[in-house]
Amino acid sequence: MIALQKSPQEERALSLIGASSSRTEAFLWFLSGLGLILFVIWPVGAVLFESFLRDGSFSLSAYRGLFSKNLKLIGDSFLLAGGVTLCTLPLSTIIALRLVYGPERGRRLVIAALVLSTISPPFLCSMAYLMLFGRRGLVTWKLLGFEWNPYGFHGVLMMETVSMIGLAALLMMTSLQRVDGALERASLDLGASPLQTLKNVSLPLALPGMAASGLVVFIRSLSDFGTPLFVGGSFQVLASRAYNTLIGVGDFPLACAMNVLLILPALGVLCLRSERQDDNFSPGLAEARSLRLPSWFLRGLDVFAWAFVALQVLVYGLIFLGSVTQLWGKDFSFTTRHLAAILTFRADSIRRSLICSLVAGMGSCLLGVVLAYLLDGARASVRRVVQAVVDLPYLMPGTFFGVGYLLVSSRLPFEVGVAFLISMSCLFRQLSHSLRTAKAGLAQIDPTLEYAVRDLGGGPLRVLTDLVLPVLRPFMRLGFLNTFSASMTTTGPIIFLVSPYARVAAIELFESINHGDFGAASAMGTFLIVTVAIVNAIAWRWSAQSRVGALP
């Protein structure tokens, strides 16, 4: 084990940039603080405030017995989130290891499958999974001939795990790639075996990425209500029950109060966690990897990676085929009628979706980096508070975040554009992911490198442009990718923001699925997936031209 201790002086090194340009830093603090207050604290506060209003007057009735009545739901929610995290982390680590240390051949395909899996249009993918692995699923029933019941805790656990592996594995991969090859070599030179090196050097160095993916998965599972609604059967969690209380029973105060049950314990867990800083040491000078893992080990990794690819090929293949067959399962003849139907969808909803998602994606990855950078030099208490605020919208079921925006915007004396509300809600809802991603990246920059840049005569701007940004680039790309895809496909927060005049593509998809029209839904889904994939490819190209090694 290498000593990875830092002196206190080094720990604060990155904030030196701030010290010498405190005006810029103060300005950034002001901007991001204003953003968080306007677009997070205000709407979330408005939702929580509603829980105290019963028929227009102050009342605590929603809180009476709230905790004791929902004890089981709280337990189930956290059990599920913990379970999903425990299942997702090892699987995504395995796939990330395969990508970093495995053979070049096939790597692109696995990455493509991972990226694809992050663009899962909600409901459509659930539907595809049921058609493949449901009680009458193509694979489970027609091929393997066994009948099982996917509804319940196990169904939700599996479906959430599969849907989150992509994002977690991409983040893990990015972290592992940033691990310094020189340190691995040093360990090998000192006589450690490749597996020992992996266990004692590489994986610990990639810990920030692993911690970030774990937390993102945990939070996302807590606030996910779509999957439990769809495959939960009689198993329900807080998020889905809150949704039901709001939309079905129509008990506004109680539904809002249930969010408190979700937010408070979750923030508690997260605060405990962030007490420990993810410090890291990684000059990132040597990109070349000399760590050669034993081939039996790699083959083992391969099995998991390709199983994942096969699964994605099945699911997305089903969606693509569904968009060109008359009726999946009954009439397999070829048709272009579903694809032609896309043309009859309103072009402006597709345009609006694209623009909103671009704005949200770029905004969220930029704000994520700025915040990560500011927090790096901030006091622990500030860090914890800001982190908690950023996590709030991610912790709430999306529907409630949307309700918050509606509560706020309908009280304003002036009209706020629908698209602006959509963009901002997506931006700030996904900020938690972008911030954690950026932090993981920042944690891998060695403060001594900053001294190096400064000793060579570079100013704080040089540090930012030539050191921080290049290292963070792949992490920013991930932040963008996640927010953009989520904004293109999400319906939860948006259903309360779109108006009949201003629709978005995801709503069109949602309507087809509600009609049980798998053909039209998969055509729209295919269109969304292709669009997101193209934008991702462009973003990848755009951000990856100059290599990281090009330090001054």
Next chain:
Amino acid sequence: MNLFKRVIAGIVMFFFLIPSVWAAEKQGISIFIAYTGIKPILETFTQDTGIKVDYLEMSSGEVLTRIRAAKGKAQADAWFGGGLDSFVAAAEEGFLEAYVSPEREAYDPMFYNEEGFWSGISLGSVVLMGNPEVLAAKKLMMPESWEDLTLPVLKNEVLMSTPAVSGTFYSMVSSILQTMGDEKGWELLERIDANVPYYSKRGAEPANKVSIGEAGVAVAPFDTVLRLRQEGHKLEMTFPKDGVPWYIAPVAVFKGAQNPEGAKALVDWVLSERGQETLAKCTTQAPIRPGITLEPEVQAMRDSNLMKLDVVKAGHARKEILELWQEKFGHK
């Protein structure tokens, strides 16, 4: 510096893009709908009146939540279709505009609100829908009555939604209670419950899941079954012998609508003979106005043994019924 420039370019683009999506162009009227076959109906309306329509599909629960969150500030001009109970609640909370259409003279008063908050446009019913493949594989008979749904052989094969999220299931529950009386009604629902593996939390789900074979039988709206059949699914359907629950799809104008005249024109049109004939052509609900020729299969539904109901009373009893329901079956 290359990358830095790109980031700056990104920021500039970011601020450039925001205004381009700020405002959406508004013309004509906007409506929230929960109604099958809406597209050709509204196209005919636009042809006839020259009023352009923008619509958004939302369940009536979502519409109600949305107006409540906006504290009554109108989110659209008109509301087309959905559960009557939500319309009743919205009228009570002051979200709807009273409008007495000249067309309503032709209608039986049981189908509209006296003050004019809402008017029924068509009648839908709740039926049993089966997946013949699943039933055949398990050697099950297609159930023909509510009583049949309680047969132990159908264990875990019956799909329903919670009445809280679905107007259809609310009307099934409230109709059974109204016609059989509370005691017998709840007892029947409890026996059906024994065969229901879980209650779907979204209204469209039972029919969709049964159409892909996830279970044998769904309780479903009549028009949904016909639509799924049109899409090519092979499905069985029966009108329950012991009474077919029915509901009406209402239309209403929101209070504070931006284009109230346009919204009222829509109400007039859909209640007129022309509008009702268009409904008869485009949907599989039965238009209410007397004297409209129905498609044979819709006529068959109209002629089935529809229960004797007071649908407005059902709309008022919602809160009570749901609370009891939640107590008995809420855990599923």
